[in-house]
Every structure is written in structure tokens, then in C-alpha cells.
Amino acid sequence: MQGGVGTIGRAGVPALLAPRTLSLVRAAVFALALVPFSLLAWRTFHGHLGANPVEAILRFLGTWTLVLLLATLTITPLRRLTGWAWLMRLRRMLGLFAFFYASLHVVAWVWLDHWFDWRAMADDVVKRPYLTFGFLAFVLMMPLAATSTQAMMRRLGRNWQRLHRLVYVIAVLGVLHFVFHKLAKNDLAQPLIYAAVLAVLLGARVLEAWRRRQRTVPAPRRG
Amino acid sequence: MSYRSRLNPPASEITPEAVFLHRRALLMAAGAAAAASLAPARAQGIAPMPLPAKPSPLSVVEKATPENLVTSYCNFYEFGTDKDDPPRLAPKRLVTRPWTVRVEGEVRKPRTFDIDELLKLAAMEERVYRLRCVEAWSAVVPWIGYPLAELIRQVEPTGNAKFVEFTTLADKSQMPGLSYPVIDWPYTEGLRMDEAMHPLTLLTFGMYGKTLPAQNGAPLRVVVPWKYGFKSAKSIVRIRFVDKQPATAWQKSNPREYGFYSNVYPARDHPRWSQKTERRLGEDIFSRRRPTLPFNGYGEQVAALYAGMDLMSLY
Numbered sequence: 186m187q188g189g190v191g192t193i194g195r196a197g198v199p200a201l202l203a204p205r206t207l208s209l210v211r212a213a214v215f216a217l218a219l220v221p222f223s224l225l226a227w228r229t230f231h232g233h234l235g236a237n238p239v240e241a242i243l244r245f246l247g248t249w250t251l252v253l254l255l256a257t258l259t260i261t262p263l264r265r266l267t268g269w270a271w272l273m274r275l276r277r278m279l280g281l282f283a284f285f286y287a288s289l290h291v292v293a294w295v296w297l298d299h300w301f302d303w304r305a306m307a308d309d310v311v312k313r314p315y316l317t318f319g320f321l322a323f324v325l326m327m328p329l330a331a332t333s334t335q336a337m338m339r340r341l342g343r344n345w346q347r348l349h350r351l352v353y354v355i356a357v358l359g360v361l362h363f364v365f366h367k368l369a370k371n372d373l374a375q376p377l378i379y380a381a382v383l384a385v386l387l388g389a390r391v392l393e394a395w396r397r398r399q400r401t402v403p404a405p406r407r408g
Numbered sequence: 409m410s411y412r413s414r415l416n417p418p419a420s421e422i423t424p425e426a427v428f429l430h431r432r433a434l435l436m437a438a439g440a441a442a443a444a445s446l447a448p449a450r451a452q453g454i455a456p457m458p459l460p461a462k463p464s465p466l467s468v469v470e471k472a473t474p475e476n477l478v479t480s481y482c483n484f485y486e487f488g489t490d491k492d493d494p495p496r497l498a499p500k501r502l503v504t505r506p507w508t509v510r511v512e513g514e515v516r517k518p519r520t521f522d523i524d525e526l527l528k529l530a531a532m533e534e535r536v537y538r539l540r541c542v543e544a545w546s547a548v549v550p551w552i553g554y555p556l557a558e559l560i561r562q563v564e565p566t567g568n569a570k571f572v573e574f575t576t577l578a579d580k581s582q583m584p585g586l587s588y589p590v591i592d593w594p595y596t597e598g599l600r601m602d603e604a605m606h607p608l609t610l611l612t613f614g615m616y617g618k619t620l621p622a623q624n625g626a627p628l629r630v631v632v633p634w635k636y637g638f639k640s641a642k643s644i645v646r647i648r649f650v651d652k653q654p655a656t657a658w659q660k661s662n663p664r665e666y667g668f669y670s671n672v673y674p675a676r677d678h679p680r681w682s683q684k685t686e687r688r689l690g691e692d693i694f695s696r697r698r699p700t701l702p703f704n705g706y707g708e709q710v711a712a713l714y715a716g717m718d719l720m721s722l723y
Contacts, residue, residue: 229693236473236481236491236689237545300696305682313680365680371590371661372489 194268202271214275218282221249222289239297246290251363253283254356255382262389277333280352284330291323315365322358325351353390356383456618456626459532461552466608467536468705473547475616477690482623483541484642485590486576486583493585498622501582502643507627513649514569517562523627527613529562530554534617535610535631540672540704542636544697546686551631552614557605559647565601569649572604573597574630574641591657597641598654598668599632602713608633608706612640634706636670667723671714672704676723 192200202210225245228234234241257279264272299306310320329349331337338345360383363376484494487501507523521529532552540546560572578594580586586593603609610631613619620626625642632639638658648654658666665679674684685697703710 232692234693236477237687238693239687240545242693297693298697305684309682312677315680368680370489374489374588 192268192270194270196267198267198269200268200270207271207274210271211275211278214278218253218279221245221286239293242293243290243298246286246293247363250283250286250290251359251379253279253286254352254359255379255386257283258352258356258383258386262386262393265389265393281330281333284326287323287326313365315362315368318358318365319362322355322362325355325358329355353387356387456614456621458617459552459614459619461532461534461614461617464533464535467534467550468538468548470536470538470548472536472550472616473689478547478549478615479621479623481689483543483637484585484623484625486578486585486593486595486643487623488585489588489590494623495621497584498626501584502577502622502626503582504622504627504643507645509628509644510646511559511563511648512646513573514566514651515649516564516566519563521559526559526611526628530558532613533610537608537610537631537633538704538706539631539633539637540686540700542638542666542670542678542683544681544683544686544700545689546698546700546704547689549615550617551610551612552617553610553612553628553631555607556609556611556630557607559611560605563649565649568651570601570651571649571653572599572601573646573648573650573654574599574644575646575648576641577643577645590661592660595641595657596654597630597639597656599630599639600653600713601649603632603710606710606713608709634672634703634710636672638666639670669714669719669722671710671719671723672700673702673719673723674700675702676720 194200225242229238229242232238257276260272260276260279264270295301295306310316329351332341332345332348341348360376360380363379364373367373367376480495481491482494482498483491484498487494487497505523509521509523509526510518511521512518531554533554534550534552536548536550538546539549574597576595576597577583578586599609610633612625612629612631613627615621615624620629625640625644628644629642630640630644639656653668656666656668658670659668672683677683683700686700687697688695701707
């Protein structure tokens with residue numbers, strides 16, 4: 186399905202874009218991914234964060250981390266669906282933006298919420314499942330961000346892909362972090378939306394793997 | 409602060425005109441949508457009106473949280489689980505007149521009280537109390553009401569009355585949150601008889617110099633300042649005296665995390681978060697959490713109620 190130059194994907198969009206068009210698309214996605222950050226900065230500066238500003242900041246950053254994480258995971262199935270190979274050129278950027286928002290989320294937690302009270306934080310991470318999940322997800326994101334460069338891809342070769350499959354674990358942990366946070370108040374409507382989207386995205390991969398297997402094993406065994 | 413100045417709250421405590429007019433607009437929209445005859449009935453419950461009260465010596469000497477924050481950051485799940493659902497929905501949906509409260513159970517004189525009767529039952533006091541939510545945030549609110557004990561005396565509890573149960577209104581036509589099984593509706597809460605009779609326990613009709621806004625539990629609620637906020641039931645329609653400890657809404661929904669007593673007790677963490685510190689509403693992003701005080705700082709007045717009880721297991 187990965188077409189060469191000139192191949193047309195779905196909806197008349199080419200599978201590959203001219204370098205110039207691709208740069209424009211990438212610049213647009215970059216700007217778009219910064220919109221939430223700018224919005225938060227504006228609200229913080231103008232005091233428009235409501236009664237509990239620290240909580241508002243934490244939730245805002247947490248939400249956008251999850252959104253970008255899911256957006257990153259949407260790229261591959263969407264490429265398969267549409268044949269737009271150029272989508273792959275956006276994946277790393279989206280993944281790094283997810284890491285950017287996750288880092289701000291953690292900084293806000295360490296600094297604004299806990300004022301570097303390491304003991305209280307460590308205590309919380311160990312005792313509270315939602316924090317254990319969130320903490321693990323962030324720790325696992327770090328090696329992926331660190332090995333996101335072309336040079337690292339070359340250096341790690343096949344292991345790069347193996348390592349980066351951790352993103353599935355990270356996404357599951359991230360959604361669990363949200364689910365367990367809301368569980369105390371029996372308020373699962375929002376986290377379940379994220380869980381459903383993640384289930385679809387992971388399901389698409391399972392389906393693809395199953396299809397590939399069907400193709401490579403032409404005569405299925407019977408009985 | 410003098411009695412006079414309490415009656416004439418500073419400008420900052422008065423509902424901004426825009427907000428008031430907005431409520432009026434919502435009201436008119438509601439009136440137009442509903443049958444015309446319903447509109448006047450709705451009118452009375454919606455916009456908070458001045459409610460004079462004399463200051464109480466039981467008030468804490470702390471700066472009150474800005475009113476607009478207390479009225480915009482609300483847990484009132486009958487209107488939705490987000491903090492901004494109740495302020496958005498309750499003012500235009502909750503009909504607070506006519507309103508009656510059934511007082512029954514182990515009492516010699518069970519009665520149904522009309523809200524206007526209750527408003528005149530005893531002298532209104534303004535009590536500035538700390539409010540500590542189980543979610544680890546806090547506020548300081550100038551409530552208006554009188555001790556619940558005043559009402560309890562009217563109905564003459566029998567010797568079998570060991571606990572009091574409060575029931576919040578549960579009307580699907582007014583409360584969209586009831587469509588979600590977050591809680592086994594109606595919301596119920598309870599107190600032990602001595603807790604209910606305690607002078608700090610306030611039957612509350614107003615705050616910030618006015619009647620309660622819908623999202624804060626209009627037309628009447630209870631306020632128990634040494635317990636987590638969810639113990640202070642809102643928009644009460646029934647008060648029942650019983651001989652056994654009643655099941656309460658949060659305890660039923662999650663017995664591992666919520667108990668009957670729910671005293672503010674920093675030594676006992678909620679399983680999902682620490683209760684040692686709290687964040688005061690309205691403080692800027694660089695202010696730190698403050699330590700949570702046992703019984704929310706009311707230990708001197710209420711610790712004796714729990715003498716000999718293990719509050720780590722009876723949470």
C-alpha cells in the first residue's frame with residue numbers, strides 16, 4: 186500500500202507530498218499542537234483558570250497529553266486506511282508533543298502542586314494506583330523521546346521498533362491513570378471515551394496483524 | 409465587622425449586576441419555555457435575595473473566599489459531575505418555591521415544614537466557617553442559618569432517635585445528573601444525634617448575605633464544618649430520625665473509600681489521595697498547599713464527641 190511518488194491515496198490525496206507541501210503541512214500541525222499550550226499560557230496570565238487554578242492546569246495538561254498520545258497512535262491505522270504515506274512524517278512530531286505536554290504536566294505536579302515535597306510525592310506514587318500508572322507512563326515515555334532522532338533510529342536498527350512498541354503500554358497506562366483518578370467519584374464518562382478510542386486504535390493493529398497472518402498462511406489448518 | 413456592615417456587605421460580596429441580569433435572562437427564557445403559569449413560581453427560587461443575619465461568635469477569623477468562586481466551583485452531582493455543571497444548570501432548573509421539608513421518624517411531632525416557616529423558625533446568624541472538601545481543597549464561607557438543634561427541638565425526638573438522615577431532592581425533571589447512576593439516588597446523608605445537636609451544625613439558608621444560590625444547595629442545606637463537605641447535604645426535602653446508623657450515599661457507593669463519620673482527619677488518607685494538606689480556593693498558582701487540621705480546626709469544640717473512638721477505622 187505504501188506507494189511511490191505519483192501514487193494517489195484515498196480522496197484524491199497523493200500518497201507522498203512534494204517536499205514543499207509536506208513542510209507546510211508539518212508547520213501547520215506544529216502550530217496546531219501549540220494551540221493548547223498558548224491557550225493555557227493566556228488563561229494563566231489573565232487569571233482565567235477558575236477557583237482552583239493548579240488543578241485546572243494539571244487537568245488541562247493531562248488531557249492534552251492523552252489527546253496527543255492518541256493522535257500519535259492514529260497515524261499508522263489512518264495511513265493504512267487512506268494510503269497517505271506522508272502521514273508517517275507527522276508521527277514523531279505528535280509523539281514529541283505528547284511528551285512535551287506530559288513533561289509540563291509532571292512539572293506542574295512537582296512544582297505547583299507539591300512544591301518539591303519529594304517525600305509526599307513518593308508516598309503518593311507508591312500508595313495511589315492512579316499516580317503509579319501516571320508515573321510509570323511518564324518514565325516509559327522518556328526513553329522513547331530520547332531515541333526519537335534519525336541517528337538513534339539508525340543506531341538501534343531493529344531494536345528501535347521493539348523499543349517504541351512501548352507506546353502501547355504508555356497509552357494504556359495513561360488511560361488507566363485517568364480512569365483511576367475519576368473512579369473515586371464514580372465519574373467514568375470522560376475516561377471511558379479515551380479508553381474506547383484507544384481500544385479502536387489498538388484493535389486496528391490487532392486486526393492488521395491478523396490479516397497479515399492470514400496472507401502468509403494460505404492454507405489454514407482444519408480440525 | 410459590625411452588625412450594620414454585615415447587613416450591607418462590601419461591594420465585592422454582592423452579585424455583579426451582569427450575573428444578576430444574566431440570571432434574569434435565563435429565568436425569562438425558562439419562563440417562556442415552560443408554561444406561563446410556572447414562571448412566577450420559578451422566579452422566587454432563582455436569584456438569591458438579601459438575607460439579614462447577625463454575626464456569630466462561632467465564626468472563624470479568616471478571609472472569606474471570593475463569592476464568585478464558591479458559586480462557580482460546585483460539587484452537586486444531581487446537576488452533573490463537573491464543577492461547572494451545577495452553576496450552569498441549577499439556577500435555571502431548580503425550583504425552590506414552593507418547597508417543603510418532611511421531618512419524621514422517631515419524633516413525637518412529625519411535621520411538614522414550609523420553607524417560609526423554616527426561615528422564621530429561629531434568628532438567622534452569619535457563621536464564617538472553613539469548608540474542607542474530601543477532594544483536598546478548601547474554602548472559607550460566610551453561611552447564614554441557625555443551629556439544626558432549633559428545628560430538632562420543635563419535633564421532639566423520642567429516646568429511639570439515635571441518628572438523623574437527610575435526603576436531597578431527586579427530581580429528574582429538574583436535575584439532569586440523576587440520569588447517571590453515579591450515586592444510588594436520592595442522595596442521603598446522616599449524622600449521629602449528638603453531632604446533629606451540636607451548636608456548630610448549621611441549618612443553612614444563605615451565604616454571602618443572601619439566600620443560597622441554587623448550585624450551593626438552595627433553598628436549605630445543612631453545614632457540618634468539621635466533616636468533609638459531602639456530609640453537608642444540599643437542597644433537603646426530608647429529615648428522618650432513626651434508631652440505626654443510616655446508610656449514606658457515598659458510603660453505599662464505595663464503602664472502602666467513604667465511611668459514615670467522614671470527619672476531616674489528616675492522619676487518615678483517602679485511599680486515592682493524601683488528606684494531609686489542602687489547597688485553598690482562590691489562591692494563585694504559586695501558593696502552596698496548607699496543612700489540613702484535625703476536625704478542620706474545630707477540634708476544640710467537637711473532639712469530645714469522638715472520645716474513645718478509633719477514628720482511623722471509624723472514618
